[in-house]
Amino acid sequence: MEIFKTISEIRKYVKQERRAGKTIGFVPTMGYLHQGHLTLMKEAKKDNDIVIVSIFVNPTQFGPTEDYEQYPRNLEYDATLAKEVGVDIILAPEVEEVYLKGAVTTVRVDGLTDRLCGASRAGHFDGVCTIVSKLFNIVNPDKAYFGQKDAQQVLVIKKMVADLNFDLEIITVSIVREADGLAMSSRNKYLNQKEREAALVLYRSLQLAEQLVAAGETDAKLIKEEIIKLINQEPLAKIDYVEIVNQDNLEDINKIQGEILIALAVYIGETRLIDNLMLELKC
Amino acid sequence: MEIFKTISEIRKYVKQERRAGKTIGFVPTMGYLHQGHLTLMKEAKKDNDIVIVSIFVNPTQFGPTEDYEQYPRNLEYDATLAKEVGVDIILAPEVEEVYLKGAVTTVRVDGLTDRLCGASRAGHFDGVCTIVSKLFNIVNPDKAYFGQKDAQQVLVIKKMVADLNFDLEIITVSIVREADGLAMSSRNKYLNQKEREAALVLYRSLQLAEQLVAAGETDAKLIKEEIIKLINQEPLAKIDYVEIVNQDNLEDINKIQGEILIALAVYIGETRLIDNLMLELKC
Incomplete structure (x- = not known):
């Protein structure tokens, strides 16, 4: 090389x-x-x-x-x-x-x-x-x-x-994750031990969304609220954005159907982290 | 082909x-x-x-x-x-x-x-x-x-x-010109006979500028005024811009020295024509 x-x-x-x-x-x-x-x-x-x-x-x-x-x-x-x-x-x-x-x-x-x-x-x-x-x-x-x-x-x-x-x-x-689910990022290096634990809230909130969708929930607004609620329970986390959008044009969607992207950016302490989940649903 | x-x-x-x-x-x-x-x-x-x-x-x-x-x-x-x-x-x-x-x-x-x-x-x-x-x-x-x-x-x-x-x-x-000096342009097709004659004023004004510079004139403002005066004598011509600028960055210059560009855009009737002259002067 x-x-x-x-x-x-x-x-x-x-x-x-x-x-x-x-x-x-x-x-x-x-x-x-x-x-x-x-x-x-x-x-x-x-x-x-x-x-x-x-x-x-x-x-x-x-x-x-x-x-x-x-x-x-x-x-x-x-x-x-x-x-x-x-x-x-x-x-x-x-x-x-x-x-x-x-x-x-x-x-x-x-x-x-x-x-x-x-x-x-x-x-x-x-x-x-x-x-x-x-x-x-x-x-x-x-x-x-x-x-x-x-x-x-x-x-x-x-x-x-x-x-x-x-x-x-x-x-x-595809996204590569640490064993506990945190999406790999060069910026993870910024996190101290407490922040590293807190950072898991990004992935956990996406898992929650996935479970809600799997259980048949189709209301994007409701799912978004649940994500926000979960993240806000973490004192070190501050939401930049949580969005549920169409995978192709990034436009907001109301009903969970077709190819959707759940994307979030969250500050953990001073460090801004992003993560996302792509779902493809039969209508 | x-x-x-x-x-x-x-x-x-x-x-x-x-x-x-x-x-x-x-x-x-x-x-x-x-x-x-x-x-x-x-x-x-x-x-x-x-x-x-x-x-x-x-x-x-x-x-x-x-x-x-x-x-x-x-x-x-x-x-x-x-x-x-x-x-x-x-x-x-x-x-x-x-x-x-x-x-x-x-x-x-x-x-x-x-x-x-x-x-x-x-x-x-x-x-x-x-x-x-x-x-x-x-x-x-x-x-x-x-x-x-x-x-x-x-x-x-x-x-x-x-x-x-x-x-x-x-x-x-380099610019290719008709026998009488008009710079070749697909838009010359728009010109009727009177406009075609009037369009010569672009080249003539550049020639005037060249003569002034050759005679030792170094005041860009004065040369610009002479160009404008000549073009304004042509009733079918309406100036869009006349500029004397540095060849590299197109910034206005005051004194004619170094590599300069004299550029103009003039409406002849409805047709917008452009022409220019590049001069390289020993300082």
Whole structure:
């Protein structure tokens, strides 16, 4: 496995491999890798000849009051983990390599980005779409892999790829959880022991929703209220949003039917965590 | 020469040619070809193995009160001209092939697009950047060719290519003029005989500016006033803008020095025409 720091290195490599007829799977990450990321890489390895992982904490997707500076970083350890699952190349550029001085171009997906995390994090998805466009143009992959934990991100990226005619396929991989159910996230590192326990309330509230639906409840408002009630019982938790929406367009739904997404963002202490559940119901 | 109507046809063709090691030059146009376009195609033919020309009147770069519907179209004649200069492929898709229903993604270059044509034509450059991004992703060229007549467009596209890491080179080709100096434009077709004569005032005003600079005039404001005075002598002409700016950032300049752009947009009757002059002065 090699670590490239520059765009010219990765371009040269990709062109050479492409000329040799190799297919390229790409996993864009912000590093501090966990089993969720590694699952994406393993999937990429199954489907492609070459797996390229980018590790880049993208400043433009963080708001001014968010955790860009403190976001955890550990390239050396990341490299060890990536190598173990068969990654061929890590692209780990500095910010100055990625963003030219005076860069002023933004890729924006309207509509889908107004809601859920987009409502809480102004400009976040513009930053995501812009960096992902750049990385797609740099890496030129056949397939790119994203985790379902960022459900809205997956939807936004898929929309962008279709709308801008990127010639690649987006593959989504299910949420990977800790043994006790907490969705894996680099931000889990921020949690102290008490917060780590409290953080379980996200998954438990989704399980409650799943049970209610399984028992035949079809009133989205009622289910949402039950989720909110459960989360509010946890003193360290503060809800950012709880939404029950259509999986395709993220619009609110009243009746639980078809393909729905239950998505939530909750502060545990200072740490903002997200989780979600996708349900497909026969009408 | 072949004419493709679909994205899948052009993709298949490009992949095949690329596998065979061919280089691809791309000339995006809105059709109704004139010698300006043909010069771009000839340049592309010199530099590349394959030349692809797109002919697509892009609705998203026209404002609601602009001439999208009436914009001149003649694919059959365009094909004859393109074939004569050695074009290999024309991509001439329908609007529905290019813009998926519910497309919501925009590529935006800030700053450079606020001025000149961007100030007069709200949303124009968003439309240009979005369609050009799409076409770049569809055609995947090594080099793309743009006419210097759209000086601001060239600058915006170059910025976009750099900022989003498109892996291609933008080649700019000088303005091609009619024998009497009128810059070639598909919109010249709108002009009746009287307007056609009146339209010469654009070029004449640029020539006047060039003479003033050659005679040692360095006051941009004075030169601008002389341009405006000359154009206002033409009863059929109505100025949209006359600007003297820095070539790189389009910012106003006071003193004529370095690399400057004199750009103007003038209505001749109902028809909006643009023209420009680039000067490089030793300081």
